[in-house]
Amino acid sequence: MKPFTPEMLADRWGVSATTVRNMCMDGSLQHFRLGRLYRIPAYTVEEIEKCQTSASEGSEAAFASIGAKTENGAAISLRHAPERRPSQRQ
Numbered sequence: 001m002k003p004f005t006p007e008m009l010a011d012r013w014g015v016s017a018t019t020v021r022n023m024c025m026d027g028s029l030q031h032f033r034l035g036r037l038y039r040i041p042a043y044t045v046e047e048i049e050k051c052q053t054s055a056s057e058g059s060e061a062a063f064a065s066i067g068a069k070t071e072n073g074a075a076i077s078l079r080h081a082p083e084r085r086p087s088q089r090q
Contacts, residue, residue: 001042003032009040 004012006020013020021038023029030044 003039003041004045006038006040009045012045 006017006024010017010020020029020040024031024038024040029040029048031038031040033039
């Protein structure tokens with residue numbers, strides 16, 4: 001198979017081409033370069049997709065919610081507290 005361009009892979013994964021290029025630059029996506037162009041080998045894409053689907057198939061962890069719940073099952077709402085500014089001493 002031919003290697004993917006960032007645009008082709010972005011369309012396949014439903015992300016932006018910039019996201020794919022950033023993944024290449026930070027080392028999280030195996031790639032090679034042709035001059036200034038990024039190319040992602042098809043076997044790399046297939047391997048990543050295989051790992052993504054096999055890890056979540058039949059797994060209850062894929063459906064687990066994040067966050068605390070009370071004993072009766074109601075979710076606890078968390079909010080971000082504003083940061084405190086250091087007091088200025090005179």
